[in-house]
Amino acid sequence: xxxxxxxxxxxxxxxxxxxxxxxxxxxxxxxxxxxxxxxxxxxxxxxxxxxxxxxxxxxxxxxxxxxxxxxxxxxxxxxxxxxxxxxxxxxxxxxxxxxxxxxxxxxxxxxxxxxxxxxxxxxxxxxxxxxxxxxxxxxxxxxxxxxxxxxxxxxxxxxxxxxxxxxxxxxxxxxxxxxxxxxxxxxxxxxxxxxxxxxxxxxxxxxxxxxxxxxxxxxxxxxxxxxxxxxxxxxxxxxxxxxxxxxxxxxxxxxxxxxxxxxxxxxxxxxxxxxxxxxxxxxxxxxxxxxxxxxxxxxxxxxxx
Amino acid sequence: xxxxxxxxxxxxxxxxxxxxxxxxxxxxxxxxxxxxxxxxxxxxxxxxxxxxxxxxxxxxxxxxxxxxxxxxxxxxxxxxxxxxxxxxxxxxxxxxxxxxxxxxxxxxxxxxxxxxxxxxxxxxxxxxxxxxxxxxxxxxxxxxxxxxxxxxxxxxxxxxxxxxxxxxxxxxxxxxxxxxxxxxxxxxxxxxxxxxxxxxxxxxxxxxxxxxxxxxxxxxxxxxxxxxxxxxxxxxxxxxxxxxxxxxxxxxxxxxxxxxxxxxxxxxxxxxxxxxxxxxxxxxxxxxxxxxxxxxxxxxxxxxxxxxxxxxxxxxxxxxxxxxxxxxxxxxxxxxxxxxxxxxxxxxxxxxxxxxxxxxxxxxxxxxxxxxxxxxxxxxxxxxxxxxxxxxxxxxxxxxxxxxxxxxxxxx
Numbered sequence: 001x002x003x004x005x006x007x008x009x010x011x012x013x014x015x016x017x018x019x020x021x022x023x024x025x026x027x028x029x030x031x032x033x034x035x036x037x038x039x040x041x042x043x044x045x046x047x048x049x050x051x052x053x054x055x056x057x058x059x060x061x062x063x064x065x066x067x068x069x070x071x072x073x074x075x076x077x078x079x080x081x082x083x084x085x086x087x088x089x090x091x092x093x094x095x096x097x098x099x100x101x102x103x104x105x106x107x108x109x110x111x112x113x114x115x116x117x118x119x120x121x122x123x124x125x126x127x128x129x130x131x132x133x134x135x136x137x138x139x140x141x142x143x144x145x146x147x148x149x150x151x152x153x154x155x156x157x158x159x160x161x162x163x164x165x166x167x168x169x170x171x172x173x174x175x176x177x178x179x180x181x182x183x184x185x186x187x188x189x190x191x192x193x194x195x196x197x198x199x200x201x202x203x204x205x206x207x208x209x210x211x212x213x214x215x216x217x218x219x220x221x222x223x224x225x226x227x228x229x230x231x232x233x234x235x236x237x238x239x240x241x242x243x244x245x246x247x248x249x250x251x252x253x254x255x256x257x258x259x260x261x262x263x264x265x266x267x268x269x270x271x272x273x274x275x276x277x278x279x280x281x282x283x284x285x286x287x288x289x290x291x292x293x294x295x296x297x298x299x300x301x302x303x304x305x
Numbered sequence: 306x307x308x309x310x311x312x313x314x315x316x317x318x319x320x321x322x323x324x325x326x327x328x329x330x331x332x333x334x335x336x337x338x339x340x341x342x343x344x345x346x347x348x349x350x351x352x353x354x355x356x357x358x359x360x361x362x363x364x365x366x367x368x369x370x371x372x373x374x375x376x377x378x379x380x381x382x383x384x385x386x387x388x389x390x391x392x393x394x395x396x397x398x399x400x401x402x403x404x405x406x407x408x409x410x411x412x413x414x415x416x417x418x419x420x421x422x423x424x425x426x427x428x429x430x431x432x433x434x435x436x437x438x439x440x441x442x443x444x445x446x447x448x449x450x451x452x453x454x455x456x457x458x459x460x461x462x463x464x465x466x467x468x469x470x471x472x473x474x475x476x477x478x479x480x481x482x483x484x485x486x487x488x489x490x491x492x493x494x495x496x497x498x499x500x501x502x503x504x505x506x507x508x509x510x511x512x513x514x515x516x517x518x519x520x521x522x523x524x525x526x527x528x529x530x531x532x533x534x535x536x537x538x539x540x541x542x543x544x545x546x547x548x549x550x551x552x553x554x555x556x557x558x559x560x561x562x563x564x565x566x567x568x569x570x571x572x573x574x575x576x577x578x579x580x581x582x583x584x585x586x587x588x589x590x591x592x593x594x595x596x597x598x599x600x601x602x603x604x605x606x607x608x609x610x611x612x613x614x615x616x617x618x619x620x621x622x623x624x625x626x627x628x629x630x631x632x633x634x635x636x637x638x639x640x641x642x643x644x645x646x647x648x649x650x651x652x653x654x655x656x657x658x659x660x661x662x663x664x665x666x667x668x669x670x671x672x673x674x675x676x677x678x679x680x681x682x683x684x685x686x687x688x689x690x691x692x693x694x695x696x697x698x699x700x701x702x703x704x705x706x707x708x709x710x711x712x713x714x715x716x717x
Contacts, residue, residue, distance in 0.1 A: 020604065020605070020637065023637070023638075024637075027636075075519060076522060076523070098560065098561060098603050098605065099519040099561065100519060101490055101517050101519045101520035101523075102412055102490070102492060102517050102519070102520070103449070103487065103490050103517065103520065104520075105417070106412065106417050106418060106419070106449045107449050107450055109417045110417070110418070110448070110449060110450050111450060125636070125637065137604075137636045137637045138636065139636065140636030140637070140669075140670060141636070141670065144634060144690070154580065155580065156578065156579055156580020156581065156583075156633070157578075157580075158577075158578035158579070158580055158581050158632065158633035158634070158635065159578070159580035159581060159584065159633050159694075161633055161634035161635070161636060161669065162581075162633050162634055162693055162694055165634055165690055165693075166693060182579050182580075184412065184414045185412060185414050185417045189415070209580060211579075211580065211583060212583075214414050215414065215415060216414075219415065238580060238583035238584050238587060239583040239586075239587065240587045240590070240591070241583075241586045241587050241590045241596075242583075245539070246387050246388075246539065248356075249538075249539070249565070251563070251565070251582065251583060251586075251599055251601070252563065252578075252579030252580065252582045252583055252601045253579040253580070254519075255414075256579065256583065260431060260432050261432050261436075282695055282696075283584065283693045283694070283695045283696075284693050284695065284696060
């Protein structure tokens with residue numbers, strides 16, 4: 001099945017005139033994603049990359065049946081753009097934009113959630129359900145991924161290409177690979193992603209790429225302990241070097257910060273391990289451990305691969 | 306998060322109608338004389354640095370008279386706290402404190418909402434408060450769309466055990482604090498202590514405000530008082546750190562550039578990707594190497610200029626003995642464009658990869674061309690997508706170590 005996106009997802013690109021938007025849309029179309037329209041106020045009637053352009057998301061929904069949106073809107077306009085998508089009836093929105101003010105995201109998130117709309121990001125590079133569809137930067141080009149049984153949730157978009165590539169070269173495919181976003185506040189957290197993967201028949205195991213800061217890993221461990229996720233999980237926790245530096249300095253993503261005694265990689269590793277997650281120290285171990293877990297599970301059938 | 310020094314925070318609080326102790330910021334002992342004319346003793350002196358926990362660090366002192374004030378000021382000025390030089394001291398009237406209250410507003414990342422914490426146990430730091438006295442901390446999750454109202458502030462005060470008289474004084478302050486938090490795009494606003502004097506009047510005595518760097522574009526009024534990017538440094542900026550920050554701010558809409566120097570390192574790091582940068586640093590440290598810096602660059606407009614600024618900084622750092630350059634497998638841009646800039650910069654800064662080992666791991670879009678460009682330079686160790694970013698980063702330490710042991714062998 002895969003989660004969130006598949007061959008039935010009809011994507012509208014908000015802010016399609018931007019450089020990154022066109023770059024990714026080109027690769028998405030090539031991959032087979034059903035991109036149906038672009039939205040740029042004032043450009044209705046034009047055609048970009050063969051796609052019709054509309055003045056509003058509402059028009060893209062009514063004219064082309066778009067049900068998902070990927071946003072390349074400059075940070076200052078993201079709040080408005082998310083709410084526009086929500087009001088237009090979009091059910092799923094991916095926010096690629098970095099540097100979105102916290103207050104704006106918080107407001108947009110609550111409006112989206114109150115209307116049942118799921119958000120991914122901001123500050124993410126999208127997601128891919130190999131063989132079916134991709135949104136955002138992930139999967140430019142698509143050959144680092146192949147269809148299969150492993151779900152991936154990562155706080156780093158780029159590292160998804162590493163994990164995808166390592167798994168694919170080992171002959172292990174993926175169900176859906178998601179860049180959840182590098183900000184402290186994001187639309188879909190690890191535990192919320194795990195909840196979706198639990199219900200997905202195609203997904204037999206999940207890989208988590210974790211970073212310092214916040215409580216997503218701890219929450220995921222809690223969720224697993226409470227029985228919310230019952231499939232094998234492999235986790236890699238980056239940022240150990242930060243433990244020897246003063247607190248309060250973010251490294252990399254805005255969310256990767258140890259502050260007020262919280263967010264240490266060592267404590268994240270410990271809680272994940274306690275929850276039964278296999279914590280690996282090297283990216284190269286991921287496919288090895290996944291193969292072991294799946295064969296132990298008896299689920300590494302030829303069909304699944 | 307951009308930190309705002311306490312005297313500026315106090316001015317913002319005062320403008321919001323929240324009582325603050327009268328105070329003056331000074332930068333020298335000579336300035337004390339003028340303060341005496343407008344502020345009666347006793348005083349409280351606080352070091353002005355963009356860091357919390359000043360009390361614990363001994364940087365908040367009481368001065369009953371001029372002699373004590375002079376002694377404290379001369380002791381504090383020029384000291385360093387976590388690498389930051391103390392250039393200013395805030396002098397405040399001493400409030401007659403009868404009760405200390407703790408208030409903070411931050412974002413709860415789990416709820417994606419602002420949350421207000423209130424505790425009758427003020428005056429101790431937040432870690433100690435939440436870890437040792439969790440039952441004394443009361444919270445209200447704020448609905449950011451609907452706002453925060455006086456009745457909610459009142460309920461929170463009653464819940465925390467304050468009397469009606471106290472609640473009448475505290476609750477309007479809580480509403481004003483949220484208004485300031487919201488209006489300034491704050492990430493943290495903490496008043497500790499919010500003090501109550503003998504007459505029942507409340508005062509914001511200790512104040513900490515961090516605002517959202519990503520929202521500074523709509524706050525011209527904060528531009529001169531918010532220390533943008535400061536939290537990413539291990540102390541006052543070095544010349545190279547300042548230059549990278551300037552390049553980053555020149556094109557604020559594009560990808561974020563991060564550059565933090567470590568004092569004793571000798572491996573220059575220029576990396577793309579937030580996650581990749583953490584993996585690379587861990588790999589090098591775990592293998593026994595010493596990174597000279599941290600770096601990261603996100604994709605976006607103007608990325609070539611920012612990348613060049615990072616190359617300029619990392620490659621001109623004195624004492625560099627090796628270079629690691631690369632990123633995760635990249636799908637956002639053509640890596641061969643970066644390969645060109647790197648090869649050119651190595652030449653420009655006189656770094657000969659046959660003498661200073663260079664490991665380049667550039668994979669993804671444009672990989673074949675990048676491989677050709679790197680492999681054309683003798684001494685560059687190139688890896689593509691066939692080797693993981695972590696394994697590639699370990700190579701630079703391996704090469705450096707084998708070179709060192711060979712040298713030792715030659716010398717002995």
